[in-house]
Every structure is written in structure tokens, then in C-alpha cells.
Amino acid sequence: MGFWQIGTDVLARSRFVVSPLAETVACLSALGGQHATSAPQREWLAAHRAAFDARYAGDPFVRPFLHTAIRPGWIADFLVTPPHTPGETFSTELARLRRTPDATARAHLGLDGAVPDVLRADGLAERAADLVEWVWSQLVRPGWPRLRRVFEADIVSRNARLSTGGWAAVLDGMRPGMRWLGDGRLQINTYDYAPMDISDASLLFIPTTAARGWVGWEEPPRSYSVIYPCTGWLATPTGAAPPDALARLLGPLRATVLTLLATPLSTTQLVAVTGAGLGSVGGHLRVLLDAGLVARRRSGRSVLYYRTPTGAAVAATDAGGEDTRTRI
Incomplete structure (x- = not known):
């Protein structure tokens, strides 16, 4: 079981924020087809997969990248670094992704020497950023104003729950396998990972339409995030x-x-x-x-x-x- 050791001051400073990059990565996950999809994602795929397939049919990079970087139990860290400030724009988040050194991006694939040849060429982070930018601009941004309102409504609901039930009421079941264990321990998944001490870090909670969500971090700065499924019906694109x-x-x-x-x-x-x-x-x-x-x-x-x-x-x-x- 993987858990984070979290100090009370970290929870006191933590924030719920909306991230356009996190939602775009959730959509990439759905397009890659190796993660479970939520009902809103399946509706989104029905509307947008044809445009994605038409744009990237025969592209030698996109399918190997998606199947490697977003596979069962894994999302490459450079795709999911937390926002540095609340309200960060997509362009700011994308610029940070684009600046990732290729060697770092390749290491974040987590395959050691088994990286496909097409992902060994120079420009890995640049090509990944181009893909993320196209999915955002063509497939996600047109529906973003409503999605943003939906995510903000979810945040309002969770803040209300926090005021009445405390952090245990908010964190238990936020995403599959996640629960508050007490004594400053947050179980983030059921994998057999070593505990992580984030008692001096910043912590963000980010809603998306993903079915399960994921966690992300960046060091430096000591910044961590939990990306979680937006509550039930609120995530339905058509309302x-x-x-x-x-x-x-x-x-x-x-x-x-x-x-x-x-x-x-x-x-x-x-x-x-x-x-x-x-x-x-x-x-x-x-x-x-x-x-x-x-x-x-x-x-x-x-x-x-x-x-x-x-x-x-x-x-x-x-x-x-x-x-x-x-x-x-």
C-alpha cells in the first residue's frame, strides 16, 4: 500500500484547483485506450475520436508515445507536474512541459532500456507538448467553459464537506484506493510503494473527468498533487x-x-x-x-x-x- 505522510500544516495550506493540463492529460488517457474510462469520457470519445484518428492516422510517434507514457498503472511524471500557482493557464502549464529535457522525459517513461526506438530520438518532450497542445486546442478547449464550472462546483461541494466532516470526509474515496488512515497518513493507492514524507511540501487537489485519477509531483519545488474523478453526475458533459x-x-x-x-x-x-x-x-x-x-x-x-x-x-x-x- 502506498501512502504519504502529511503534516497538519500541509493540509492547512492545501488547495483545490482547476487545471486545464490535467483535464487534457485525462483526455489523452482516454484516447490511448489503456486506462478505464468514465461515462463522461466515453461520451467525449464518441464525439471526438474520429477527429483525433483523422489527424494522427499513420503518425509514427503518437500511438507508441500514448501506449508507453500512459499505460496501466503508469503516467509519465513530466505530463502531470502540479501547477505552480492556483489559476495557472494552459499555456503556462504547457510551456513547463515543453521545457522538460528529453533525457528526463525519457526517464519518466519508466521503461529503463526498453523504450521504443521512435521515442529515443531528439525532441521527445517537444513532440509530446505538440500533441497535448493539439488535443487541448481542438478537442478540449471548445467545451472548457462548462467543464470548468462543473469542476468548480465539485470543489464547492468538497469544501462544504470539509467544513462539516473534516479531512477524513473529504479524502476517503476521493479516488479508488485512496483513504485517510489517521496520524497524518494518506493512502494514495493500493500499490506496494514505499511511504513518502511530504510534510514540508505543497499539496493540490485537482478534479478531472478521469475514471480513477492519479498523483503527480515535482521536485524542486516540493509540490504534490492528487488528480481525482469529479463527483458523479457533475462530470457529465451534457449536464x-x-x-x-x-x-x-x-x-x-x-x-x-x-x-x-x-x-x-x-x-x-x-x-x-x-x-x-x-x-x-x-x-x-x-x-x-x-x-x-x-x-x-x-x-x-x-x-x-x-x-x-x-x-x-x-x-x-x-x-x-x-x-x-x-x-x-
């Missing part, structure tokens, strides 16, 4: 679209809010997921409250909204405008 009949009845945004409240959410989370303004979301919540379609309860510092039985029945209208309850 929770309301039935057409419900949208006609309530209006598109109000119907979307009611549909999303199948899971209790705060106003801040609804703003992040829908992309609507705080005033607009708050106004729709007041109308739904007055109509008895939603209720609210306090959870720590947050107020969560959820559908009442009446709201659930209204939201169960099918796409053809028919009541989905059984007729006699």
Missing part, C-alpha cells in the same frame, strides 16, 4: 437537460434547476453548473420554493435545495409532454 415539456412549462433555466435538484445542491453549485448569474438562479429558486416544488435545509455552512415529492412528480414529465405515471 441534466430537462424534458422539453418541462422547459415549455417552467422556462428553460427554471426547468434545468428543478431537474438538477434531484441531488441536493447549494445556490453556488447551481450557479457553477448552469453558468447563470447568482441573481437569476436565486430568483428561480424562490419561485420553486413558493410553488412547493423544492425545499431547503442547512448543511454546515451551506443551504442545500432539493426537490419535494411534488417537484419530483412535475420533473417526471417525458419528452413528449405525457405524464409518465401509469394510467388505468
Whole structure:
């Protein structure tokens, strides 16, 4: 079992951040086909694999690189170095990847002398950066504004859990095989790795659409990260679209809010997921409250909204405008 020894001051300084590079690497992992994929990734692949295959058909570098650098149980370290500052742009992250010496990048493949010949040539890090840049610009960036809101909503949810349940509530099950062991020990996976002392390091937590996630680090600086799967339905690229009949009845945004409240959410989370303004979301919540379609309860510092039985029945209208309850 691999675990990190983490001081309380490291946890106190740790941050949840969004990283466009981490999400792009998660998408590369899905394209490589050697890691498990999440439902959002499978939907993303259905939309984008043809463009990727058309761009890189016959390319002598891309397939060997993906199958070597992102294989079962392994992601090359130079692809997953943590951001140096919160809010770091993709171009900044990419520039750091591009500056990796070829010898370092090759060592990070973890194959010793068994590196494929095509990956021994000069320019390994440069070609890897070109691939990452193309996937970001052509396949990830067009949907990034919504994905970013989804990741920010996940971070809001985890910070709320932290305020009520402490770090154990946040870290247990953040990614498969990960749990808080107590006494400053964080189990990061179930592999038989030697413990690592990161009591004087910085620590970041980064959501992506990956099915399992991974960990990354860079020394110097002493910087570590845990890349984890974004919570369940929040990671679905298309979101929770309301039935057409419900949208006609309530209006598109109000119907979307009611549909999303199948899971209790705060106003801040609804703003992040829908992309609507705080005033607009708050106004729709007041109308739904007055109509008895939603209720609210306090959870720590947050107020969560959820559908009442009446709201659930209204939201169960099918796409053809028919009541989905059984007729006699």
C-alpha cells in the first residue's frame, strides 16, 4: 500500500484547483485506450475520436508515445507536474512541459532500456507538448467553459464537506484506493510503494473527468498533487437537460434547476453548473420554493435545495409532454 505522510500544516495550506493540463492529460488517457474510462469520457470519445484518428492516422510517434507514457498503472511524471500557482493557464502549464529535457522525459517513461526506438530520438518532450497542445486546442478547449464550472462546483461541494466532516470526509474515496488512515497518513493507492514524507511540501487537489485519477509531483519545488474523478453526475458533459415539456412549462433555466435538484445542491453549485448569474438562479429558486416544488435545509455552512415529492412528480414529465405515471 502506498501512502504519504502529511503534516497538519500541509493540509492547512492545501488547495483545490482547476487545471486545464490535467483535464487534457485525462483526455489523452482516454484516447490511448489503456486506462478505464468514465461515462463522461466515453461520451467525449464518441464525439471526438474520429477527429483525433483523422489527424494522427499513420503518425509514427503518437500511438507508441500514448501506449508507453500512459499505460496501466503508469503516467509519465513530466505530463502531470502540479501547477505552480492556483489559476495557472494552459499555456503556462504547457510551456513547463515543453521545457522538460528529453533525457528526463525519457526517464519518466519508466521503461529503463526498453523504450521504443521512435521515442529515443531528439525532441521527445517537444513532440509530446505538440500533441497535448493539439488535443487541448481542438478537442478540449471548445467545451472548457462548462467543464470548468462543473469542476468548480465539485470543489464547492468538497469544501462544504470539509467544513462539516473534516479531512477524513473529504479524502476517503476521493479516488479508488485512496483513504485517510489517521496520524497524518494518506493512502494514495493500493500499490506496494514505499511511504513518502511530504510534510514540508505543497499539496493540490485537482478534479478531472478521469475514471480513477492519479498523483503527480515535482521536485524542486516540493509540490504534490492528487488528480481525482469529479463527483458523479457533475462530470457529465451534457449536464441534466430537462424534458422539453418541462422547459415549455417552467422556462428553460427554471426547468434545468428543478431537474438538477434531484441531488441536493447549494445556490453556488447551481450557479457553477448552469453558468447563470447568482441573481437569476436565486430568483428561480424562490419561485420553486413558493410553488412547493423544492425545499431547503442547512448543511454546515451551506443551504442545500432539493426537490419535494411534488417537484419530483412535475420533473417526471417525458419528452413528449405525457405524464409518465401509469394510467388505468
